[in-house]
Amino acid sequence: MMNKLRGIVPPVITPLRSPTELDTPGLVRLVDHLVTGGVAGLFILGTTGEGPALSLRLRYALVEQTAIALRGRRPLLVGVSDTSLEESVRLAKHAAKCGATAVVATPTYYFPRTDQEHVRYFQLLADRSSLPVFVYNMPACVGVKLSLDTVAQCTPHKNIIGLKDSGGDLAAFKQFLTLREQRPDWSFLIGPEHLLADAVLAGGDGGVHAGANLCPELFVHWFQAAKRGDLTEVAKLRERVNQLGRIYEVGGDFLSVARGIKCALSIRGICSDVMAEPAMAYEDEQRLLIKRFVDDLVGVDQRVFAPGQ
Numbered sequence: 001m002m003n004k005l006r007g008i009v010p011p012v013i014t015p016l017r018s019p020t021e022l023d024t025p026g027l028v029r030l031v032d033h034l035v036t037g038g039v040a041g042l043f044i045l046g047t048t049g050e051g052p053a054l055s056l057r058l059r060y061a062l063v064e065q066t067a068i069a070l071r072g073r074r075p076l077l078v079g080v081s082d083t084s085l086e087e088s089v090r091l092a093k094h095a096a097k098c099g100a101t102a103v104v105a106t107p108t109y110y111f112p113r114t115d116q117e118h119v120r121y122f123q124l125l126a127d128r129s130s131l132p133v134f135v136y137n138m139p140a141c142v143g144v145k146l147s148l149d150t151v152a153q154c155t156p157h158k159n160i161i162g163l164k165d166s167g168g169d170l171a172a173f174k175q176f177l178t179l180r181e182q183r184p185d186w187s188f189l190i191g192p193e194h195l196l197a198d199a200v201l202a203g204g205d206g207g208v209h210a211g212a213n214l215c216p217e218l219f220v221h222w223f224q225a226a227k228r229g230d231l232t233e234v235a236k237l238r239e240r241v242n243q244l245g246r247i248y249e250v251g252g253d254f255l256s257v258a259r260g261i262k263c264a265l266s267i268r269g270i271c272s273d274v275m276a277e278p279a280m281a282y283e284d285e286q287r288l289l290i291k292r293f294v295d296d297l298v299g300v301d302q303r304v305f306a307p308g309q
Helices: 024-036 056-070 087-096 116-126 146-153 170-181 193-201 216-225 229-249 256-267 284-298
Strands: 017-020 043-045 076-079 102-105 133-137 160-165 189-190
Touching: 024 056, 024 216, 043 056, 043 087, 056 087, 076 087, 087 116, 102 116, 116 133, 116 146, 116 160, 146 170, 146 229, 146 256, 160 170, 160 256, 170 189, 170 193, 193 216, 216 229, 229 256, 229 284, 256 284
Parallel strands: 043 076, 076 102, 102 133, 133 160, 160 189
Antiparallel strands: none
């Protein structure tokens, strides 16, 4: 069993050289950038990583190459969400073979399921995976909003070790935190980045935030400020996080988060901005706007923002 996970766990974007080929050098640079930035772990094949849009071949290759680049320096969480339990199990086994630390799974989607079937999916996955499992609540993409009761029914399984909640409802997240009574060893991680400080102040363990791909130190310091209850620093850093959020407003659609972060990382020379098809990268006008936001955040010396700079 892995140690309890606390801190910032970026949902890593998937660097692509083309829609069918990984940008492996870019992936190595990105992994080093995140580790240097002080993150607590890495989460691949999530929403920001465009996991469901990648071919199975690319998903398997990404797990292998990320593990090689990471070299055990941080825990590696692998998204195994799928419409098929069997495919989730196969990817979980591959992740274990590559040296990953845990897997993360939404409920199965496309076919409507009962709450009990959602519980059964998580239990069966946890039974068949040698890696521990995080339950992933992502109603915006999956069309299923996990209830407190559904997640509570997962707590007896010892190979289920936490929750990533991207429901966007802080009150619901606080309700999930009451499950600590049954599982004090669980990690409770919040998805929407604007909720990080409030979630941590309420007792959460950290966050899984797209913006941490670009500015890991910013989110690490924001987490630390909330953890120690420094409300002045929390407010100061919240302004910087809101400033970063302007990147997401350029496109105005759901994929503008992943697309915007990829564009910003390509501007910084870390990796390419190719998207998984049929999505497209930003064109010149949008790139110029994002460059302006990146310059404001990072500064002309190209160092990632950290408090005190």
